[in-house]
Structure formats: structure tokens, C-alpha cells
Amino acid sequence: MSPAAIQVFDLCKNYPGVVALDNVSLRIEAGEFFGLLGPNGAGKTTLISIVAGLTRASSGHALVMGHDVVGDYRAARRALGVVPQELVFDPFFSVRETLRIQSGYFGLHRNDDWIDEVIANLDLSGKADANMRSLSGGMKRRVLVAQALVHKPPVIVLDEPTAGVDVELRQTLWQFVRSLNQKGHTVVLTTHYLEEAQELCSRIAMLKGGRLIALDQTRNLLRRLSGVRMSMRVAGDLPSEVAVHLAERSGDHVVLRLAGVGDVEPMLACLRQAGCIIEDLEVGHADLEDVFVQLMSEGRRDRLAA
Amino acid sequence: MDPALDVPRPHAAAADTGTARPLADPASAAQPARATGFRTLLYKEVLRFWKVSFQTIGAPVLTSVLYLLVFGHVLEAHVEAFPGVTYTAFLIPGLVMMSVLQNAFANSSSSLIQSKITGNLVFVLLPPISHGEFFAAYAIASIVRGVMVGVGVLVVTVWFAPLTVRAPLWILVFGLGGAALLGVLGLIAGIVSDKFDQLAAFQNFIIMPATFLSGVFYSVKGLPPFWLAVSHLNPFFYMIDGFRYGFFAQSDVSPWLSLCVVLSALVVVTGIALRMLSMGYKIRH
Numbered sequence: 068m069s070p071a072a073i074q075v076f077d078l079c080k081n082y083p084g085v086v087a088l089d090n091v092s093l094r095i096e097a098g099e100f101f102g103l104l105g106p107n108g109a110g111k112t113t114l115i116s117i118v119a120g121l122t123r124a125s126s127g128h129a130l131v132m133g134h135d136v137v138g139d140y141r142a143a144r145r146a147l148g149v150v151p152q153e154l155v156f157d158p159f160f161s162v163r164e165t166l167r168i169q170s171g172y173f174g175l176h177r178n179d180d181w182i183d184e185v186i187a188n189l190d191l192s193g194k195a196d197a198n199m200r201s202l203s204g205g206m207k208r209r210v211l212v213a214q215a216l217v218h219k220p221p222v223i224v225l226d227e228p229t230a231g232v233d234v235e236l237r238q239t240l241w242q243f244v245r246s247l248n249q250k251g252h253t254v255v256l257t258t259h260y261l262e263e264a265q266e267l268c269s270r271i272a273m274l275k276g277g278r279l280i281a282l283d284q285t286r287n288l289l290r291r292l293s294g295v296r297m298s299m300r301v302a303g304d305l306p307s308e309v310a311v312h313l314a315e316r317s318g319d320h321v322v323l324r325l326a327g328v329g330d331v332e333p334m335l336a337c338l339r340q341a342g343c344i345i346e347d348l349e350v351g352h353a354d355l356e357d358v359f360v361q362l363m364s365e366g367r368r369d370r371l372a373a
Numbered sequence: 374m375d376p377a378l379d380v381p382r383p384h385a386a387a388a389d390t391g392t393a394r395p396l397a398d399p400a401s402a403a404q405p406a407r408a409t410g411f412r413t414l415l416y417k418e419v420l421r422f423w424k425v426s427f428q429t430i431g432a433p434v435l436t437s438v439l440y441l442l443v444f445g446h447v448l449e450a451h452v453e454a455f456p457g458v459t460y461t462a463f464l465i466p467g468l469v470m471m472s473v474l475q476n477a478f479a480n481s482s483s484s485l486i487q488s489k490i491t492g493n494l495v496f497v498l499l500p501p502i503s504h505g506e507f508f509a510a511y512a513i514a515s516i517v518r519g520v521m522v523g524v525g526v527l528v529v530t531v532w533f534a535p536l537t538v539r540a541p542l543w544i545l546v547f548g549l550g551g552a553a554l555l556g557v558l559g560l561i562a563g564i565v566s567d568k569f570d571q572l573a574a575f576q577n578f579i580i581m582p583a584t585f586l587s588g589v590f591y592s593v594k595g596l597p598p599f600w601l602a603v604s605h606l607n608p609f610f611y612m613i614d615g616f617r618y619g620f621f622a623q624s625d626v627s628p629w630l631s632l633c634v635v636l637s638a639l640v641v642v643t644g645i646a647l648r649m650l651s652m653g654y655k656i657r658h
Binding site (some may be wrong): 121123141172 | 467653658
């Protein structure tokens with residue numbers, strides 16, 4: 068059996084007073100496009116940091132392409148490219164210098180052909196000799212992606228790569244990352260944009276409070292929430308027959324979760340009878356956001372019950 | 374955009390050999406070499422200060438010349454530290470060594486704290502660079518900067534007084550040893566500090582007093598007994614005294630004693646720095 072791209076066993080990370088990761092085990096197969104989701108502080112970045120060797124686990128261990136990230140760190144780090152969440156750069160150097168230096172860190176001395184190719188693929192050619200300080204945020208983000216690829220890693224981790232990025236770059240980036248995945252790279256992605264994860268990732272893990280609360284194929288996660296989602300703007304008080312189906316509410320915007328399309332008409336009839344005025348209406352299937360919201364609130368209910 | 378990246382499917386490549394996987398395009402398949410990571414980090418650290426050499430080399434040389442002009446002029450007629458050596462000549466090796474020490478410290482400490490605070494240290498932490506290589510690259514870059522500033526100060530100040538070179542090997546040994554010691558101390562200060570003002574405290578409350586009170590500007594023999602004893606507890610005193618011995622073949626204590634002190638201090642701080650780096654203290658936390 069070929070080794071998993073990333074495998075973590077019983078990973079725990081404790082900071083004083085905080086449990087950042089609580090016994091997480093996970094296997095990401097080579098060639099997957101994998102999503103790591105969860106609210107802020109769920110432990111996504113901590114998990115990535117342990118895999119990348121930036122943080123030491125309190126207990127448990129992690130492998131990249133079968134190499135232990137502590138015991139065999141050279142091989143593990145060579146197999147991994149990480150695009151960090153923060154827009155970091157070294158202000159002393161130009162784009163090309165930055166990439167050459169990064170390549171040298173990985174032991175690759177004459178790597179200019181590949182660096183040129185990465186620069187061209189990320190539309191950085193016009194800025195190759197510009198100092199990092201002079202680049203816009205979007206350009207700096209592209210350089211971060213390029214830096215993660217200088218050593219042609221089989222596994223690429225992108226930590227919130229589209230946070231604060233404009234639509235055009237986001238599209239370019241996804242096209243590029245998707246093509247990397249098609250070429251055989253394993254891609255691991257954390258993002259706040261759930262529709263991106265739904266569209267790109269074949270499998271998803273959800274973290275909450277440092278614990279793994281879901282791990283499944285994206286389509287299976289979506290199937291969990293069978294039925295339809297009815298989203299509308301309503302003026303007036305909801306009758307109790309309608310309110311029992313309430314999934315979300317903010318102001319006059321309400322979302323109902325119903326067993327099937329057949330339940331839509333009775334709901335509308337109920338609202339009409341109660342004198343509610345429907346201003347806007349949308350009926351659709353559950354999306355990843357619903358799954359996310361449901362899983363996150365299940366945990367909350369458990370805690371309240373405990 | 375043409376995403377024509379040429380990378381093999383992961384399972385198609387040998388995985389458990391511990392070496393880099395073969396790449397599809399042999400033209401670009403430069404085999405990773407272990408030493409290259411260290412050499413690149415050293416090169417980057419040297420390039421970093423070289424790119425701002427006006428500030429990192431030019432400025433300290435000017436400062437030393439100002440010290441020489443002011444103190445040399447005021448004290449020349451009043452002080453004779455060693456018999457047969459003018460005060461200005463006595464002062465020059467002290468100033469050279471002070472510049473070496475301060476700049477070696479400044480190089481590793483400021484590079485590391487800047488990388489920590491801006492977050493770009495991650496670029497050095499992600500690659501397969503061992504803690505020993507990390508240590509050596511930062512320490513050697515500091516030595517390079519310290520020696521460059523020291524040579525600069527010497528070249529500019531040597532015209533102000535007749536200077537003899539009696540034991541060049543001692544000059545070399547103490548110059549390099551002192552730069553290494555302060556470079557490693559700077560590395561420790563950079564690791565421990567989380568903010569610029571903490572690092573400034575290191576510099577202003579430890580390094581500056583220790584260098585100023587080490588006999589740069591005077592011979593400790595002229596001090597009252599209490600302060601003479603205090604000076605003998607200051608490792609910086611031995612570095613400067615030993616360095617000066619190389620020029621005049623005269624010193625306050627034997628250069629062999631100074632060498633023992635400097636080497637012992639170097640072993641201790643190297644041990645501490647390597648321990649911190651291998652634990653990932655404040656760096657891989």
C-alpha cells in the first residue's frame with residue numbers, strides 16, 4: 068500500500084489553559100483534494116503547523132508521505148509545501164531572490180527553470196525583479212504560493228489562501244490549484260468559504276474545539292441533510308406549525324428545513340392563514356453551510372445538555 | 374494561465390527511501406544536496422546585512438572614528454595605559470574589538486527578531502534545515518559582519534596613531550572568538566525576545582555596559598581594587614585584553630587566561646543556544 072499523503076495519530080496539543088487539539092486521528096490519501104473546515108480557533112492551523120513541523124505536538128505523531136515529521140523531518144518537509152495563512156514576506160529581497168533562496172533551503176541549487184515556470188504560471192513575470200515590499204497583497208499571496216512549490220512537493224497545504232483576496236485572484240488560484248491536483252499533487256485546504264470547499268474538495272474534515280467532529284466524502288456530508296431548505300423573508304410572527312421547522316433566523320430572514328418538496332405548499336398555506344407576508348422566497352437543497360451550521364450547533368446542544 | 378506543472382503522481386514515485394522523489398523533468402531535477410540548505414541560509418543572512426551595509430557597516434565605523442577623535446584628543450596627554458604606548462594607539466584595538474562584539478550581537482539578534490515579528494521565519498522553519506545548520510548559519514553570518522566592521526574600523530583608525538602588530542595570531546583568535554561569542558549571544562537574545570523593546574533591553578542593559586566597562590577606554594590596572602575585581606568577572610574584559618595583546622604584546626592578564634575564559638563562555642552559550650533550538654523554544658512552540 069502506498070503511504071498516505073498525510074496521516075496523524077492521536078494528535079493532542081495543549082497550550083496553558085487551552086486544548087488546541089484533542090486526540091485527532093486522520094488519514095489523507097495521496098492525490099486527494101481535501102478540505103479542513105471549522106470555525107476560528109477550531110485547531111485547523113495547529114494541525115497544519117504540527118504536520119509542517121512548525122509546532123511540536125503534546126502527544127501523538129504525524130507522517131507526511133510516510134515520513135515522521137519529527138524523526139524523519141528532512142524527508143517529511145521535502146514532501147510538503149505550505150502556504151501560510153498570514154501574508155508574510157522578507158522585505159530585503161525581490162520575488163526572484165525570494166524564490167531562489169527558498170529553493171536553496173530545500174537543497175535545490177540550480178532550479179531556475181522551474182522557478183521561471185512557477186513565476187509564469189502564477190502571473191508574476193512582470194514583478195519577478197520587484198522588491199517584495201512593493202507588491203500588492205494579492206501579488207504577495209501569489210509569491211507565497213510560488214514559495215510553497217519551489218521544491219515540487221507532492222503534498223500542498225493551503226491555509227486560508229483566499230482570505231482577503233479579490234475574486235479574480237481567487238478564480239486564478241483555484242484553477243491553478245485544481246490543475247496541481249490533477250497532476251497528482253495532494254491538496255489540503257482550509258477555508259472559511261464553504262462554497263469553495265464544497266466545489267473543490269472531494270473529502271472534508273470538520274474540526275471544532277480541537278476535536279474532529281466529521282470526516283466524510285463531501286457528497287455524503289451533504290446527503291446527511293436530506294430534504295430541502297426553504298429560505299425567505301417574512302413580515303409578521305411565524306405560526307407554531309412553521310416555527311418547529313426553523314433552522315436559522317436573523318431578523319425577518321428565516322430558513323426552514325423540511326423533509327421534502329411536498330412540505331413546501333402546506334408551509335406557505337400556514338403562513339398565508341396567519342397573515343404573514345412573504346417578501347422573498349428560495350427553495351433549494353442543503354449545502355455545506357447547512358451541514359456546517361448543524362454540526363456546530365449539535366456540539367453546542369451537547370454541551371448545554373451536559 | 375497555463376498550469377503545466379510537471380510532477381509525477383505521488384504513488385508512482387519511490388517514497389520510503391528518505392531521498393527526494395525523482396522528478397519527471399530531468400533537466401530541472403537538481404538533486405537536493407544537504408549542505409545547500411545551510412549554505413543558502415548563510416548566504417541569505419550575509420546578503421541581508423550587505424544590502425543595508427551603509428547602516429550595518431558604515432555607521433558603526435563612523436561611530437568608532439568619533440570615539441577615537443574625541444577620547445583620543447581629550448585624553449592623549451593625560452593617560453598612558455601601557456608603557457611606551459600612546460593613548461590613541463591603546464584605544465584603537467579596544468574600539469575595533471568593541472565594534473566587532475556589538476555588531477556580531479546586533480546581526481543575529483536583529484535578524485532573528487525581525488523574522489519572528491514579521492512572521493517570515495516560517496520560510497526557514499518549513500525547509501529541511503537542522504537546528505545545528507540554523508545555528509551555524511546565524512553564528513557565522515554574525516562573525517562575518519563583526520569582522521567586516523572590525524576591519525573597517527581598523528582601516529580607518531590606523532592612520533591616527535602608530536600601531537604595532539606583535540602577535541597577529543592572537544588578534545585573529547580573539548577577533549573570531551569574540552565575534553562568535555556575541556553572535557551566539559545575539560541568537561539567544563533573538564530567540565528569547567518576543568518584542569523589539571525586550572531585545573533593546575538586552576542590548577542597552579547587558580551588552581553596552583559590559584563592553585563599556587571592559588577596558589575599551591582604559592587599562593583596568595588603574596581602577597580601584599573593587600572595580601578591578603568586578604572587571605575580572607566580565608568576560609568582555611578578557612576578549613578586549615587578549616585582542617590588545619596581539620597588538621602590543623602587553624596586557625592586563627595573560628592571553629592564555631583570556632583564551633580560556635572566552636572559549637569556556639563560547640562553549641556554554643553554544644550549548645544553551647543549541648539546546649533552545651533543538652527544543653524549538655519560542656520558535657517551534
